[in-house]
Amino acid sequence: MPTWRHAVAALLIAIPLASCKRDAAGPGGAPQAATPxxxxxxxxxxxLMDWDEFTGRLTSRERVDIHARVSGYVTQVSFKEGAEVKAGDLLFTIDPRPYEAIVERAEAMLAQAKTAAELAGVEAKNATALRQGQAISVEESERRLKSATGEMAGVRGAEAALRAAKLDLEFTQIRAPISGRISDARVTEGNLVSGGIQGATLLTTIVALDPIYCEIEADERSVLKYREMHKSGERVSAMFERIPAEMSLINEAGWQHRGEVDFVDNQINPATGTIRARAVFPNADRLMAPGFFAKVRVPGSGExxxxxxxxxxxxxxxxxxxxxxxxxxxxxxxxxxxxxxxxxxxxxxxxxxxxxxxxxxxxxxxxxxxxxxxxxxxxxxxxxxxx
The missing domain is CATH 2.40.420.20 (conserved putative lor/sdh protein from methanococcus maripaludis s2 fold)
Structure with a gap:
């Protein structure tokens, strides 16, 4: 008779389990949800203050293309390519000997002109005394006076020629006009370069790096918003005063560079519907360079x-x-x-x-x-x- 005994035992075990399940259920037998x-x-x-973001490119505050101002052969390159240079540093030397000879010739011409002018001056002074004693004619007296005036003009011309010759001699030493980072030497020692206003040989380029500019294009809608804010007194316009600006490069998180908008152009570009503006940022470590892409943000509201x-x-x-x-x-x-x-x-x-x-x-x-x-x-x- 083991079968019925087993059934009774199973029933006795099931009754407490069912009672436990009913105790865990809520009213109506539904499970209670835990409190989230x-x-x-x-x-x-x-x-707070809202900020408007724009994209732009870094540009140099000053950029100078160094050209030869006189013609001749380059005898020396005196800078390290890609290094920092200061205004007045010697960069290139052009063979000065032809220009030294021109200076010496101009000095001789000036001395000759001064001698002739002195002689003409003595003759003019004597002509005045002789004319009073009627020893010479009026025509001769006038000739000597005019000759003295002409010789003095010759002296001034010789002095100008000497100054021009000395200036050309000075131009054989090409110096940095600004401080900044210099490019490579486009012409090396021994090469012939051409000077003058047109067709002058490009020797190198210098860009100033501190501070550095970021040029941006602001859309017309933003420009109108800023001008309305200026009218209402909410925020001053960059057309009249400098406003804060913050910048981030593409490899930077957040806005690590603090500067100012110092320039807004005077007209909207009708082709793009934007106006050109410029922000300036410190660059004491010289790590930012012209051409870098950047994001710039400016105040888009008052506080x-x-x-x-x-x-x-x-x-x-x-x-x-x-x-x-x-x-x-x-x-x-x-x-x-x-x-x-x-x-x-x-x-x-x-x-x-x-x-x-x-x-x-x-x-x-x-x-x-x-x-x-x-x-x-x-x-x-x-x-x-x-x-």
Whole structure:
């Protein structure tokens, strides 16, 4: 009779198990859901200012193409290619000997002109005395006076020729007109270079690096906005005063360079619908160079009181933004908000939120409107990137 004994034993075991299951169930036999655990933080209240971003290229504050000013053979290159040079440093030397000979000849011509002028001056002085005694005619007296005037003009011409010759001799030593970083030597020793205003040989290039410019193009809509802000007194226009600017290179996180917008052009380019502007930034370490791509941001509003929250705490509801906040009973409340831009990793909230409210920043998927949650408080700071 073992079969019925086994059935009775199984029934006795099943009864306590069923009782345990009923104890774990809620009213009506339905299982009770655990209270969702969420992390909350209070918004950061701060004086804020919106920023508008533009793209641009770095350019040199000063750039000089070094050309030969006199013709001749290069006898010396006196700089290290790609190095820093100072204004006045010797860069190239052109063979000075032909120009030294021209200077000596000009000096001789000047001495000759001065001798002739002195002789003509003596004759003119004597002519005045002789004319008073009627020893010479009026015509001869006038001739000697005019001759003296002509010889003095010859002296001035010889002096000018000497100055020009000395200037050409000085141009055989080509010096840096500005301080900056120099390029390579386009002409090496022993080569013939041509001088003059047209067709002069390019020798090298110097660019100034500190400070450095970033040229940007602002769109017409932004320009009109800035001018309306200037009219209302919200923010001064860069046309009248310098305004702050911040810059970031493509390999940099955040806005590491602080500068100013120091120039805005006087007209919109009708082909592009933009206006040219320029920001200037310190470059003491000389690591930024002309041609680098950069992002620049400028104030897009005046200062105002705003709130900052994590961007990850913001939900999207058919194009509208919202957050979950907790009431006094720790129940979740759906709250539509109006957002602004990102600032230092946090999102600006323009309206819909108060500074003392608790915002759900972690556990959003488990939150339902009106459902009580179990919160834990943390600081409102940018969420750490996933590893």
């Amino acid at each position: 655990e969420v992390t909350v933080a209070k918004p950061i209240a701060k004086r 105002y009181d705003g709130l900052l929250i994590r961007d990850s705490a913001v939900g999207d509801d058919q194009g509208s933004s919202f957050v979950w906040v907790l009431d006094a009973e720790d129940k979740a409340v759906y709250r539509p908000i109006t957002l602004g831009p990102l600032l230092d990793g946090l999102r600006v909230v323009r309206s819909g939120l108060k500074a003392d409210e608790r915002v759900v920043v972690l556990g959003l998927m488990s939150v339902r409107n009106g459902v009580k949650v179990k919160p834990s408080l943390t600081e409102m700071k940018p969420a750490e990137p996933a590893k």
